[in-house]
Amino acid sequence: MPCERCPREAARRGLDEEQLQALGRALLQRPTEHGFGTELWTLKRVGVLIERLYGVKFGQTQIWRLLGGLGFSCKSRALRHRA
Secondary structure, eight states: OOOTTOSOHHHHTTOOHHHHHHHHHHHTSOGGGGTOSSSOOOHHHHHHHHHHHHSOOOOHHHHHHHHHHTTEEEETTEEEEOO
């Protein structure tokens, strides 16, 4: 169970830690590997991926927070993972 102070509010609202980790791994793959037409991850595409994988819908603000909690950031208009 995620901690209450965890910045990943979405974890408390529908995704458990295992699902969050699996999502992080999925986002390290190319968007085209998940059926999207270009190599750019967007908040909308991440939301579509979450809905496809887990049947849960999140707003863009929730997705943004979830991505930050997973260590992703937006740089040069592309989603980057902070190692």
